[in-house]
Amino acid sequence: MKKSLLLLGCLLLLVQAGCQTAAPAETQPATPAVTPSASPTAESVPLRVFCAGSLILPFDDLEKAFESRYPHIDVLNECHGSIQVIRHVTELHESIDVVATADDALIPMLMYTAEDPDSGLPYASWHIQFASNHLALAYSPLSQYADEINAENWYEVLTRPGVRVGIADPRFDASGYRAMMVFFLAQAEYGQPRLFSQMFQGQFSYPVALFQDDDMAYITIPEILETKPGARVVIRGASIQLIALIQSGDLDYAFEYESVIQQHNLQMVSFPGALNLGEAAYAEQYRGVQVELDFQRFATVEPIFRGERIAYGITIPSNAPHPAEAALFIAFLLGPDGQAIMEANMQPMFVPALADHPELLPPALQAITDPLETP
Amino acid sequence: MSKRILWLVLALVMVFATACEPTATLAPTAEPTQPPAPTNTAVPPTATPEPALPVLTLVAVDGTTMEFSMEELQALPVTEGYGGIKSSTGRITPPSLFRGVALKDLIAAWGVMDATMGVSVVAEDGYAITYSFDQITNGTFIAYDPATGDELQSAPALTAIIAYEREGQPLDAREDGTLRLAIVSTEPTQVIDGHWAVKWASSVELKDVGENWMLHLEGALIVDVDRATFESGASPNCHMGTWTDDKAQEWVGIPLWNLVGFVDDEIKHDGPAYNDALAEAGYTIDVVAADGYTVSLDSTRVNRNDNIIVALTVNGNPLPDDYYPLRLVGSDLEKSEMVGMIASIIVHVPGAAEGGEPEDALEPELVIVGNVNQPLEFMENNLRELEVVEVSATHPSKGTTDTYEGVLFSTLLELAGLKEGTTSINLVASDGYAMEIPLADLQACTDCLLAFTDTPGSFRSIMPTLDGSTWVKEITRIEVLPLPEPDLSVTGMVNQPLALTETDLRTMDVVEISAIHPKKGTTDTYEGVLVSTLLTLAGVQDGATTLVLTAGDGYAVEIALAEVLARADCIVAFTDTPGEYYLVMPGMESSFWVKNFVSIEVK
Numbered sequence: 006m007k008k009s010l011l012l013l014g015c016l017l018l019l020v021q022a023g024c025q026t027a028a029p030a031e032t033q034p035a036t037p038a039v040t041p042s043a044s045p046t047a048e049s050v051p052l053r054v055f056c057a058g059s060l061i062l063p064f065d066d067l068e069k070a071f072e073s074r075y076p077h078i079d080v081l082n083e084c085h086g087s088i089q090v091i092r093h094v095t096e097l098h099e100s101i102d103v104v105a106t107a108d109d110a111l112i113p114m115l116m117y118t119a120e121d122p123d124s125g126l127p128y129a130s131w132h133i134q135f136a137s138n139h140l141a142l143a144y145s146p147l148s149q150y151a152d153e154i155n156a157e158n159w160y161e162v163l164t165r166p167g168v169r170v171g172i173a174d175p176r177f178d179a180s181g182y183r184a185m186m187v188f189f190l191a192q193a194e195y196g197q198p199r200l201f202s203q204m205f206q207g208q209f210s211y212p213v214a215l216f217q218d219d220d221m222a223y224i225t226i227p228e229i230l231e232t233k234p235g236a237r238v239v240i241r242g243a244s245i246q247l248i249a250l251i252q253s254g255d256l257d258y259a260f261e262y263e264s265v266i267q268q269h270n271l272q273m274v275s276f277p278g279a280l281n282l283g284e285a286a287y288a289e290q291y292r293g294v295q296v297e298l299d300f301q302r303f304a305t306v307e308p309i310f311r312g313e314r315i316a317y318g319i320t321i322p323s324n325a326p327h328p329a330e331a332a333l334f335i336a337f338l339l340g341p342d343g344q345a346i347m348e349a350n351m352q353p354m355f356v357p358a359l360a361d362h363p364e365l366l367p368p369a370l371q372a373i374t375d376p377l378e379t380p
Numbered sequence: 381m382s383k384r385i386l387w388l389v390l391a392l393v394m395v396f397a398t399a400c401e402p403t404a405t406l407a408p409t410a411e412p413t414q415p416p417a418p419t420n421t422a423v424p425p426t427a428t429p430e431p432a433l434p435v436l437t438l439v440a441v442d443g444t445t446m447e448f449s450m451e452e453l454q455a456l457p458v459t460e461g462y463g464g465i466k467s468s469t470g471r472i473t474p475p476s477l478f479r480g481v482a483l484k485d486l487i488a489a490w491g492v493m494d495a496t497m498g499v500s501v502v503a504e505d506g507y508a509i510t511y512s513f514d515q516i517t518n519g520t521f522i523a524y525d526p527a528t529g530d531e532l533q534s535a536p537a538l539t540a541i542i543a544y545e546r547e548g549q550p551l552d553a554r555e556d557g558t559l560r561l562a563i564v565s566t567e568p569t570q571v572i573d574g575h576w577a578v579k580w581a582s583s584v585e586l587k588d589v590g591e592n593w594m595l596h597l598e599g600a601l602i603v604d605v606d607r608a609t610f611e612s613g614a615s616p617n618c619h620m621g622t623w624t625d626d627k628a629q630e631w632v633g634i635p636l637w638n639l640v641g642f643v644d645d646e647i648k649h650d651g652p653a654y655n656d657a658l659a660e661a662g663y664t665i666d667v668v669a670a671d672g673y674t675v676s677l678d679s680t681r682v683n684r685n686d687n688i689i690v691a692l693t694v695n696g697n698p699l700p701d702d703y704y705p706l707r708l709v710g711s712d713l714e715k716s717e718m719v720g721m722i723a724s725i726i727v728h729v730p731g732a733a734e735g736g737e738p739e740d741a742l743e744p745e746l747v748i749v750g751n752v753n754q755p756l757e758f759m760e761n762n763l764r765e766l767e768v769v770e771v772s773a774t775h776p777s778k779g780t781t782d783t784y785e786g787v788l789f790s791t792l793l794e795l796a797g798l799k800e801g802t803t804s805i806n807l808v809a810s811d812g813y814a815m816e817i818p819l820a821d822l823q824a825c826t827d828c829l830l831a832f833t834d835t836p837g838s839f840r841s842i843m844p845t846l847d848g849s850t851w852v853k854e855i856t857r858i859e860v861l862p863l864p865e866p867d868l869s870v871t872g873m874v875n876q877p878l879a880l881t882e883t884d885l886r887t888m889d890v891v892e893i894s895a896i897h898p899k900k901g902t903t904d905t906y907e908g909v910l911v912s913t914l915l916t917l918a919g920v921q922d923g924a925t926t927l928v929l930t931a932g933d934g935y936a937v938e939i940a941l942a943e944v945l946a947r948a949d950c951i952v953a954f955t956d957t958p959g960e961y962y963l964v965m966p967g968m969e970s971s972f973w974v975k976n977f978v979s980i981e982v983k
Binding site for chain 1: 505627
């Protein structure tokens with residue numbers, strides 16, 4: 006049972022922030038997302054770093070700082086949804102040096118179990134949890150009731166007539182189903198047993214359903230998720246797409262990660278620890294809810310996402326062309342410089358970072374990580 | 381093998397059916413690529429020595445499949461246009477020119493798709509995305525400006541296609557696969573979310589997202605209750621029962637005793653459907669799950685007990701998978717008795733040991749069918765459980781004023797739920813007499829009533845503001861009719877292709893002519909629309925020289941355009957059969973007089 010729960014937990018974060026485009030949907034050419042700040046020289050080592058969408062800005066800064074420290078290495082950042090990041094390795098068989106996902110559970114799920122056909126080795130055999138995040142509510146001065154909303158009344162404001170609330174599509178983006186988890190968790194937190202249905206009932210052509218058993222709540226996402234005309238809920242494929250709508254005033258509120266809200270200088274309602282999915286102390290509470298897709302989206306991945314504390318993961322694929330430089334990059338990320346950059350981007354770090362199989366890590370990383378204790 | 385041939389024939393029919401239509405192409409407008417060959421010249425696949433490998437599998441709702449080779453796919457109507465994507469991290473892949481088959485055209489091969497269905501496009505590795513009816517038919521995707529990435533407030537018309545060419549070349553097998561999904565428009569002015577653009581597409585699956593199920597009731601009678609009937613029975617106006625659990629979740633369904641009443645004796649609907657005496661005497665009710673798990677209850681416990689219900693929804697939503705579609709719940713049950721996934725209810729009344737008689741004697745007294753979300757069946761007592769009103773009305777021809785009791789048509793139609801495209805309502809009497817009434821007229825008549833009569837189970841329409849002909853007696857059937865399919869087309873080298881119904885034609889300039897049949901020598905009078913009127917309306921393009929005149933059975937004959945234009949009295953004549961026409965060509969040989977005339981193609 007424990008194993009299956011763990012598996013469910015692994016599945017939870019399948020579609021992390023920015024992992025909205027899962028292969029084989031359209032992908033980008035393998036070109037750097039950000040132009041390297043230092044001109045690569047003929048001798049420079051190209052280091053391909055694939056990261057989750059919510060890491061775009063911090064990894065942009067990280068690239069510049071790292072290249073400044075190590076001018077012989079040319080970091081080539083490319084960001085996708087987390088599943089897509091991994092599929093570039095495991096299915097497109099691209100040579101990638103560093104993989105960083107917004108859901109650490111994806112790495113064992115998709116990389117430990119897939120073998121590199123050239124070497125016969127798994128694509129990865131270890132990973133490091135290095136960062137977390139909190140879910141929160143973004144808004145702007147243009148938002149209705151912007152001068153009233155706060156951490157105590159947000160759920161009541163969101164259900165007022167005419168208020169438009171943005172949520173990422175839970176079929177593609179973890180922040181979408183996490184937002185729905187927040188509404189369930191809020192029911193208990195605020196003693197409002199109808200909160201979920203007040204928010205979502207009647208909003209979709211095919212309903213999003215919440216059902217509570219004795220020890221678990223199940224949120225079911227239909228195969229077709231279309232809002233009805235005039236619905237207060239606005240769905241977009243990725244949470245980042247909601248930012249522009251908030252800024253333009255087309256949307257009043259949106260569920261986003263705190264780091265992303267702050268990076269875009271939006272106003273924010275922070276949720277209490279019991280709701281924001283970022284506090285270790287509430288991990289058991291988070292695990293009381295799971296989101297299920299009412300259909301099979303991936304051939305090999307069961308579409309069940311269990312409530313978990315948000316954790317970002319990083320690893321070096323076994324076929325990385327430049328593993329030494331990759332380890333250097335991760336060490337830089339986990340070290341004081343990287344921590345400062347992440348902090349400047351409001352991205353909370355795990356200090357020390359946690360490794361699931363410390364004995365398999367490159368020696369340089371073993372020294373700066375602690376073992377990850379699995380529940 | 382035969383199924384494959386059947387689908388090939390379907391594909392060919394589509395080709396021929398569309399070959400004379402204006403191209404479905406979203407014409408490319410931007411350089412630098414060489415424009416692809418004209419798209420309205422698709423030819424049916426030709427026989428090849430070796431069977432071509434299938435590249436796409438179509439899966440119908442019932443699971444039947446059809447495989448298409450690339451050649452067969454390319455023989456279908458072509459759509460092309462520009463499509464690009466915006467990734468989840470905001471990066472833009474600018475629009476490219478794609479060429480392929482519109483999903484809606486592909487699905488047309490099945491002939492059916494409605495708003496209860498979705499379409500899944502599945503990639504080779506099993507990744508799948510399901511598109512809604514609205515997305516497939518109306519292109520309702522959120523689009524972005526390819527230059528800025530900003531969401532477009534007004535997106536251009538978008539079409540989802542299964543693409544096999546990009547910029548005039550076959551797709552890159554490594555990058556896109558043999559086939560991929562693209563959302564295209566006529567101009568390179570939009571991109572859509574990347575997750576819709578499935579690459580390496582290998583199958584297209586039509587899905588019914590409003591799944592049906594049956595509840596088997598067995599006692600003195602055997603009755604299979606379908607989902608729609610159960611939902612109707614669980615409505616507030618019928619037998620709705622509710623229970624709120626300790627999580628404040630509201631379960632809604634039908635009290636078990638009401639369902640038992642369907643089959644506990646031979647009275648299913650009328651009068652005292654539930655037999656109190658039998659229940660008090662005692663029998664066992666088995667509630668059986670799909671896996672065979674059974675809960676047995678004594679009739680004295682269930683007897684008119686509204687606290688034991690067969691629930692259909694919880695918090696307004698279908699039950700979760702563990703319980704779907706029905707679960708026994710209620711405050712008078714132990715948790716262990718709350719069996720889910722109910723498939724049948726067996727009522728062990730005396731004499732029902734070997735199962736009841738199949739119940740087919742009690743036909744519904746009124747049905748509502750056609751273009752509705754939920755077909756309905758009623759006995760009079762069911763109707764009387766709806767909102768019954770009294771209307772005082774004066775018969776338009778008799779002049780007598782009476783008070784009638786019944787159910788408003790607006791109530792009935794709301795209950796059935798009209799689908800989009802409904803244009804009229806047909807009231808059908810027991811003797812087959814039918815009266816079609818425009819929906820708008822019926823909706824404008826707020827007190828039009830389906831009235832009860834002195835004869836139980838016999839109903840009539842009371843239509844206070846409408847013509848006397850709409851006052852129909854002994855109504856047994858209300859048919860909700862959609863917009864009729866066009867049955868005459870003018871296509872080809874015209875500015876405005878036409879697809880016309882008889883109603884459309886009758887709103888045009890209708891003329892009468894007398895003509896002598898060239899073979900029979902008889903002179904008859906014909907009423908219809910001049911061919912020249914149709915050609916003028918369509919706008920014949922310069923360079924056109926020929927008309928292809930086609931009948932419904934495939935018969936086709938060509939004639940010089942000038943020859944037709946030279947005759948002012950060529951007419952598409954109405955016939956006694958609605959929607960069927962006779963092409964009357966005075967002064968021309970009989971081969972040009974086309975019966976069951978369906979189309980003009982201008983070449």
